[in-house]
Amino acid sequence: MTRCSVGSRSVSYVLARDDGLRTDVLALDGEKGWSVLKAGPVFTVVVDGLTINGESDGLEVENVTTIGRGRGVVEEITRCGYARESLTVGIEWHVVRYPDLPLIETWVSLTNRGPHPVTVERLDSLGLTIPAGDYELLSFTSAWGKEFDGVREPLKDSRTIGTLAGRSSQGTHPWFGLVRADGSVLCGAIAWSGNWIVRLEEVTKVSGTADAAEERRAGAGYVLTGGLHDHGFTKNLRPGETVDAPPVVLALGSDGNLDTTSIYLARAAREYWAPRNDLADRLPVEWNHWWTYEDHRIDEATFKANADIAAELGVEVCTLDAGWFGPDDSTSHWPEVRGDWDLVNAARFPGGIRALADYVHERGMRFGLWCEIEALGPKAALLTRRPDFPALRDGAPLGYVCLANPAAWQWAYETLDRLSRELGADWIKLDFNLDPGLGCNRTDHGHGVGDGLFEHYLGYYRLLDRVREEHPDLVLENCSSGGLRVDLGILRHTHLTFLSDPDWPEHGLQLLWGATTMLPPNQLLHWGFSEWLSTHPQQTFDPRDIQLAPHQLDYYRRIAMLGATGFSLGLPELQAWVRDRLAAQIRTYQQLVRPFVRTADVHRLTGSPRRFGGGDRWAAVQYAQPEGSEHLVLVFRLSGGEPSQEIRLHALDPDQLYSVRWQDGERDETRSGAELMDGGLALTLPEEGSEILVIRESRRS
Template identity: 30%
Template sequence: MAIFEVAGRRFVVEGKRVAHVVTVGVNGKLIHTYFGAKLPYRDDYEALPSPVVAHSSFESPDGVATYDFVPFGEMLYTEPTLKSEREDGQRIHQFQFERSEQTETKLTLWLFDPLQEMRVGVQYEVFADYDIIGRSIVVENTGRLPVRLTAAQSFAMGRWHQPNLKLHHFAGMWTGEFKKQITPVTPGRQTIESRRGVTSHQANPWFALEQDATEDGGEVVYGHFAYSGNWAIHVEQDAFGFVQLSGGMNPFDFSWKLSHQQQLTTPTFYIGYADGFADMSAHAHAFQRDVIMPRATERPVLYNSWEATYFDVTESGQRELVDLAAGIGCELFVVDDGWFGERHSDQAGLGDWHVNREKFPNGLEPLISYVKQQGLQFGLWVEPEMVNPDSDLYRAHPDWIYHARDAVRTTSRNQYVLNLGLPEVEQFILEMMDDLLTRHAIDYIKWDMNRAFSEPGVPKDQTDRQQELWKRHVDALYRIFDELRRLHPKVDFEACAGGGGRIDLGILSRTEQVWTSDNTDPLDRLQIQHDFSYAYNAKMMSCWVTDGPNWLNGRNVPLATRFVSSMQGTLGIGGNLSEWSTDELAEAKGWIETYQAIRPTIQRGIQYRLSAFTQQTPSVMQYTSEEETVLLAIAPLRQYGTHQYHFKLKGLDPAMRYQVEDRTLSGAYLMQQGLTFSYTTDYEARCLRIQPVHRALSLLESKETIV
């Protein structure tokens, strides 16, 4: 790892295997020069050709190129990194290079614009072990007049001379999140974004660019934006073959006022470099676990009562579920929606965060004590950013929601979004949550958000800041989380937004896990979880075993299939255990014991996607740690008499010998010849542990033989 300058005002940021090179060009422009495999010698970087093409009067007189910073107003026509207007009407930028600042892990290139009297620091922070570079900008108003920013992206960079470039990104919907899309990069512009006020189910702030990459090799450039509000990623290719990338906070309906000497630092966009998709995921997963996520500890097996009781929550009913959950080996018991206010359905009570005394006559304390006596931790569901019209909170403060004068107030799921940008609303939520956690021995909070924004307006005394509300909401949310974690450092948090509507590295830095989707059908989940793994790690991914037939689609599959599907991440149980048979409870206990044994490998091991589930192909996920390799496999639908599927393992030591049930096989054999599983029923599930022969073995009994 190194950060240094070579001849020609060229700056180099190196990781273990990656190098990012930027050149200060004519008129102080930051020309993107190189992003790729680390070069062995400094003079290699000096020898890199100038990526500038001179053309015509219809292009910049400085030439056509890609840039690490694109100001508005010059002959640059891609998405601007920064766009603003000063109070006197000046809206053009003409930045000049000032200086560089370097530390062991960070490079800042400082630019100054004399027209709007603004200083910008373009920042590169290297995380060498993961070949990831964090990109952000710092904007300071050095003048006397206020400046209003209308675009402030976190990064810009380029690619050049890469035909057949493909963009990978996520698309989806509620109960159908994280469907990875692959689209060719062609002349023109592609934008993926959220304008919903939240990260969204429909897209996610992650991308990957590759030419001919596979799971096992090929150059991949990818990025994660650490932000939970409106965001955008742009990919723009011109006729010269230049591809300009940029991303950050969405400029749609955005502005931010900077008075004299005020600063804005954009959220970080993490850009990574990898050799193939497996390598990309391994580095991204490790980076998230080691750098982003708050805790290194393993996640417990939880039980959540939502699908068992819905809003019909009572102390006696929850106690019965506690007994059953403890009996099968759960470690955390979570009471979901319905414990507070007049919350008998989703039509009322949201916002009135006091315990319903009809449901809990003596408050939550007796139930919490009972949970702890059974050896479980206690968790609770909340949705603090929302309010029902039928609530004491809304009746007292109807002006606390986002709304516009004379406009109809749109309810969705019978609720409104509270305006966290109002200091009194932020204070209310912080004090309510602090009081809840202070009064009760709560170990875990599931923080939900079940709708997107509408009527994005603010009170009439703040109309000059209408377009700041998007960022102010996220800023307040982060401050609340940060303060709650400071006040209650032992409490864990889960991020949920009707499933996967708020999953990004910004919220992940403040929560221990996320709820991936409200879809708990195990077969649908296999596809969601497979694509999710390209960007995000297994430890953060909460997966539940629920009842069959499934609530969403009526499909019924064996309990073993439901467990093996959910064991691909952090295991949870969400079924109505009071309706499970004695045999089902016993089987569940066995699967939970199995998961607890393999948990270190699942949650911290390297994950390999061996086969993606369809009706014709199995789901096979491999997790490998120093201690063992775990295979979680689910067979496809039986068709035309087929009853076997074959796969090859990855990432093993070729010379090492491994115990595979009753056989000893080399890593080379397992990776080159592979294994064949037989199955006799549709969606038959397998969990197989493979361990180096020199280690103590704890073999899982399997009914099927390996061919």
């Protein structure tokens, strides 16, 4: 049995080992479970064409080991052997529990115990039977500029979600939710950055059979399986070799509220999964040159002029995005020469990148640098110099460097090491702007024809870990065409995750609402209504517009304060009042907002706004410190919203008195927790208006 508690609540995960291996219980204590005395596959692996799960003939449970992983984390490993005909394998089922969190992490490991190589064709880290009932399935579709588009639909018949694009969030984000009619919530997230799948297969009820497994299926609704996508995947295992499947995390709630499971996942990420260092923990305010200047309008003088103003505004990181590398040609275009990170475009930056980093450091800021270390442009000199590096599929180039190749991995490490050690980068924005699909299938990289993408991502994870080990003060930012590789796998290897390239207001709010279902806000980086050089129908912000009102500027910037924050504006041309307002907003974020973003639980007080005028047209987010004494609420009225709205707060003590401070209204009031949760706060705002409320415990009522 695996059991972990949160306050007076606990979650139980119980495996039955007497008749094969199956899940008997996954439930919050004292409540109806998600799988109670029903057949559960626990895992599914396919080896040499044979499907093996917890109920397969020939599977023997050998032993169970419990290992303490430190800080109260416990891993339970159930070891099994399987022997049939010429196939002999070992299977380990791993379950990790975390103290004070009602969630579990599971994965399967497979070892070839036989004398001959075997071929693995499927590795499911998740196997669970869902009782019959009425369910809603929650998921998020995703595309460039359309990340975290929520879908909520009745679960009818069998259903499959996943991606084969080669990036975890291209098409669908690697997260799902099941909400039962009684309010029980099961959320899952796949900790993998490549191709993944979740299957919900409807079970036909049976009766009158002597088969014990079939009898247990009576009353079952769905079998839930998944993890690594099996389409196009094969892996050859030599005798004695082991392969680990990507983990899946499951979180439980009982109140029908996604905030509950979201908070559990966020706490686990902050405490146990996400890497940390002082600069990342500070959540520094970032300025990035990209949208205002792109590559053909940026040069040394322009960057320095912006850095001068950024320092005056209180910006803490200045990032040089694409356009700094490649041949000495002011007309070169960044996608074509990706991979030539050893070359600095001297036509744009005659003094070199280190001198630019020193210039930023002299002004009290940190220096950020963009790099798409995996990508390989068609005109890159690296293509000619190292023809063994490119990922190929059936001989055709895929546009990236295969990091399963040890030589390419070493080159990538030395490159990132040099960007920090020699060029002075304190922060590296790691982008990835292509879909590798099923990945590389050339056989001279150390992988087989069917596991090139799998091994590439394992290599990428190792690369990130090695860079962090050698440069513990360096911040690594995860980006992939904006937010097309957002998952619990890469979260464990990078400090921050960029949510999307576009950043117009309602888009930013929709992203925050969706991303906080599985990630903590302190890991979510998004900018605030940047000034775009290129054309985009929604990116219309002009900071020099004479019609721009102060409350609008506050609204635009505050939306980006809901996580880690930054912006891309041409700073030297700003009006004086806009500069002053930006400086004041930066101070507000640094002094008031980001202490909550770092540590507080997120409660979404409204439904999600939707792009293009859809969804809720008021948005309110509450940050509640875990001890309950302090709360911060940010409220926004979007275009089309009613003039007034009542906002009901969460997570307060109904008998406690709270002081409420309206930052813009500059007024205070005292209300009981019951009043704030039941009656709420009435707000009247203009369109594109916002308010910040600070709620603190006062005296007992």
